[in-house]
Amino acid sequence: MSLIDLSKQVALGVDIGGTNTKFGIVNHRGEVLDKGNLRTDAYEKVEDFIDALYEQVHPLMEKHGTEKHFDGIGVGAPNANYYKGTIELAPNLPWKGVIPFAELMTAKFGLPCTVTNDANAAALGEMLFGAARGMKDFIMITLGTGVGSGIIANGNLIYGHDGFAGELGHTIVKPGGRKHWSTGSEGSLEAYASATGITITAKKMRAEFPESMLNQYPEDEINSKTVYECAMKEDPIAIEVFRYTGQKLGEALANFVMFSSPQAILLFGGVIKAGDFILKPAKLHMERNLLPIFRNKVKLVFSELDEADAAILGASALVWEK
Amino acid sequence: MSLIDLSKQVALGVDIGGTNTKFGIVNHRGEVLDKGNLRTDAYEKVEDFIDALYEQVHPLMEKHGTEKHFDGIGVGAPNANYYKGTIELAPNLPWKGVIPFAELMTAKFGLPCTVTNDANAAALGEMLFGAARGMKDFIMITLGTGVGSGIIANGNLIYGHDGFAGELGHTIVKPGGRKHWSTGSEGSLEAYASATGITITAKKMRAEFPESMLNQYPEDEINSKTVYECAMKEDPIAIEVFRYTGQKLGEALANFVMFSSPQAILLFGGVIKAGDFILKPAKLHMERNLLPIFRNKVKLVFSELDEADAAILGASALVWEK
Numbered sequence: 001m002s003l004i005d006l007s008k009q010v011a012l013g014v015d016i017g018g019t020n021t022k023f024g025i026v027n028h029r030g031e032v033l034d035k036g037n038l039r040t041d042a043y044e045k046v047e048d049f050i051d052a053l054y055e056q057v058h059p060l061m062e063k064h065g066t067e068k069h070f071d072g073i074g075v076g077a078p079n080a081n082y083y084k085g086t087i088e089l090a091p092n093l094p095w096k097g098v099i100p101f102a103e104l105m106t107a108k109f110g111l112p113c114t115v116t117n118d119a120n121a122a123a124l125g126e127m128l129f130g131a132a133r134g135m136k137d138f139i140m141i142t143l144g145t146g147v148g149s150g151i152i153a154n155g156n157l158i159y160g161h162d163g164f165a166g167e168l169g170h171t172i173v174k175p176g177g178r179k180h181w182s183t184g185s186e187g188s189l190e191a192y193a194s195a196t197g198i199t200i201t202a203k204k205m206r207a208e209f210p211e212s213m214l215n216q217y218p219e220d221e222i223n224s225k226t227v228y229e230c231a232m233k234e235d236p237i238a239i240e241v242f243r244y245t246g247q248k249l250g251e252a253l254a255n256f257v258m259f260s261s262p263q264a265i266l267l268f269g270g271v272i273k274a275g276d277f278i279l280k281p282a283k284l285h286m287e288r289n290l291l292p293i294f295r296n297k298v299k300l301v302f303s304e305l306d307e308a309d310a311a312i313l314g315a316s317a318l319v320w321e322k
Numbered sequence: 323m324s325l326i327d328l329s330k331q332v333a334l335g336v337d338i339g340g341t342n343t344k345f346g347i348v349n350h351r352g353e354v355l356d357k358g359n360l361r362t363d364a365y366e367k368v369e370d371f372i373d374a375l376y377e378q379v380h381p382l383m384e385k386h387g388t389e390k391h392f393d394g395i396g397v398g399a400p401n402a403n404y405y406k407g408t409i410e411l412a413p414n415l416p417w418k419g420v421i422p423f424a425e426l427m428t429a430k431f432g433l434p435c436t437v438t439n440d441a442n443a444a445a446l447g448e449m450l451f452g453a454a455r456g457m458k459d460f461i462m463i464t465l466g467t468g469v470g471s472g473i474i475a476n477g478n479l480i481y482g483h484d485g486f487a488g489e490l491g492h493t494i495v496k497p498g499g500r501k502h503w504s505t506g507s508e509g510s511l512e513a514y515a516s517a518t519g520i521t522i523t524a525k526k527m528r529a530e531f532p533e534s535m536l537n538q539y540p541e542d543e544i545n546s547k548t549v550y551e552c553a554m555k556e557d558p559i560a561i562e563v564f565r566y567t568g569q570k571l572g573e574a575l576a577n578f579v580m581f582s583s584p585q586a587i588l589l590f591g592g593v594i595k596a597g598d599f600i601l602k603p604a605k606l607h608m609e610r611n612l613l614p615i616f617r618n619k620v621k622l623v624f625s626e627l628d629e630a631d632a633a634i635l636g637a638s639a640l641v642w643e644k
Contacts, residue, residue, distance in 0.1 A: 079615075088615075089615075135483075136483065137482050137483040137487075151581070151582075153475060153480045153482070153487075154478060154480070154481070156476060158475045158476070158480075158581075158582050158583075159476070159583070160459050160475070160582055160583020160584065161457075161458065161459040161583055161584060161585035162583055162619065163583075164583050164615050164616065165459075165475075165581065165582050165583035166580075166581070166582075166583075167580040167583075167613055167615075167616075168580065168581065170580050170613050171576075171577040171580050171581070172573065172576065172577060172611055173497070174497060175495070175496060175573055183613060183614075185611065185613075251494065251497055254493075254494065255493040255494060255577065256581070258488075258489040258490065258492050258493050259473070259480075259487065259488070259490060259493070259578070259581050259582075260473075260480050260482055260487050260488075260581075261480075261481070261482020261483060261484055261485075261486050261487035261488075261489075262482065262483060263483035289494055289507065291489055291492050291505060291507070292505075293401075293410075293411075293486055293489075294486065294489075297484065
């Protein structure tokens with residue numbers, strides 16, 4: 001009987017987005033040994049997509065040959081069901097219906113495959129390789145085009161009875177508030193704290209305040225990046241856009257804390273480039289809405305993972321979580 | 323080596339409330355073999371309380387003698403910390419500061435002792451003996467003078483990093499809304515959906531509608547019981563009091579579902595006597611605020627445990643959860 005040599009064990013991490021798919025071969029230390037990408041939207045049939053992925057990955061697996069042992073494949077994808085290994089009715093992917101993705105991957109690669117949604121994968125990545133190392137209770141919030149979340153309680157991801165737990169972006173922070181462009185719900189966190197939400201807030205506020213620097217841009221250039229540029233130049237309206245965003249985020253975070261009492265909340269994604277413009281009001285309004293027993297206990301921190309690799313690391317972490 | 327005979331194993335369940343403490347000897351089937359109670363508020367010192375409890379319990383333990391084996395003691399109490407075995411700064415108990423309650427109990431009884439808050443204990447009771455038998459993901463909401471909660475995910479109670487998770491009564495359902503009489507927070511679930519909240523709503527509504535039957539009672543008799551009496555007599559204002567309460571509850575439940583995706587939400591406590599007057603609007607507004615993937619999946623049900631014994635059963639369940 002030989003001992004298991006951890007340094008030889010690797011996983012394939014795959015992150016599937018609406019436009020692009022990234023993949024990487026990752027070791028136990030969270031080092032990405034090799035990586036690549038392909039277009040998701042170039043493949044109408046999921047089987048063709050998996051064939052194309054295999055074409056790219058297989059030479060890399062061959063290259064590592066007997067040097068490394070592949071433990072399995074982890075996949076982060078929208079609407080992925082951890083329990084069933086399926087991707088279900090994902091509006092942003094070209095493959096319609098319920099796709100038995102893990103099964104198809106295993107058939108092609110000959111390796112066990114686990115899927116979950118991208119924010120859950122990101123949370124696992126943070127726990128194994130990032131800012132949440134050693135933590136057993138934390139919440140990961142991804143602030144990008146949308147708002148995603150992954151919740152770790154007592155060292156485990158919360159999947160819920162059907163595998164769909166952790167849709168915190170769709171919790172309501174302002175009943176009867178802003179209508180969501182896609183779900184139709186009124187006043188959800190995503191409607192305010194996503195990049196899309198920030199753009200809406202900015203367009204509304206610059207219309208109200210003609211003196212704002214934000215009015216120097218054409219309509220289609222208003223986004224969280226240009227708001228950030230104006231905030232850096234001390235435009236009070238741009239600063240107010242982020243303050244308001246941070247307030248809504250903070251109010252939502254207080255509710256999350258009173259649910260699972262995490263040690264930390266990790267923020268990740270494009271929106272966090274706004275830094276303290278969002279973080280400070282978020283912290284203020286989180287603390288203000290907490291019961292005293294929860295106050296000044298929860299760390300509110302940014303992700304430590306390199307954004308380019310985070311999704312791959314998170315997906316690969318799925319392999320070792322089990 | 324002898325086999326363990328489950329039918330002989332029993333636990334002592336203790337439920338500590340601000341005024342009264344109930345206790346019972348419970349077997350693995352959730353049968354209360356013996357029970358009793360004492361005043362909590364009659365003992366200024368916690369040691370005296372524990373001595374008095376022992377005086378009552380010990381004869382019962384002697385009675386079962388060699389017949390039964392006592393596995394341990396489970397205690398449900400306000401502000402109880404599961405990890406530390408303490409009761410901390412409980413505003414409604416006579417004992418101030420941080421009380422090492424489990425340690426004191428073990429010293430007196432010679433049995434291992436576990437503590438948690440009453441709503442967590444109730445959730446465990448439902449999982450072992452009640453409506454949640456066989457469920458691995460559900461949320462228990464207790465609607466009494468206050469609103470408490472216990473959250474089970476993947477078969478385990480969520481305690482959080484500090485043991486205080488599951489304060490869902492204090493999540494904000496209406497930012498800037500009704501000020502809470504004790505915490506000072508604005509728009510918390512407890513401010514609307516507790517018996518106290520219902521009384522406030524009823525007083526406000528009867529002042530606005532002089533024709534309401536609710537105006538036939540003196541001010542100090544307005545409570546969820548009299549509102550129920552008027553609702554049963556088809557007073558539209560009394561019915562509206564419950565509908566509004568149910569709406570706020572339902573909106574909050576939708577947020578909870580998108581957090582942990584439970585199979586069911588169990589409602590327990592005095593307020594549920596209002597039955598469909600609250601349950602129907604709660605269900606309606608929960609479904610309305612859910613993402614489509616969560617709709618028509620979550621059962622919203624009343625507790626099955628006998629209210630007189632539920633707290634004792636829940637506390638005893640702590641012994642066998644470990």
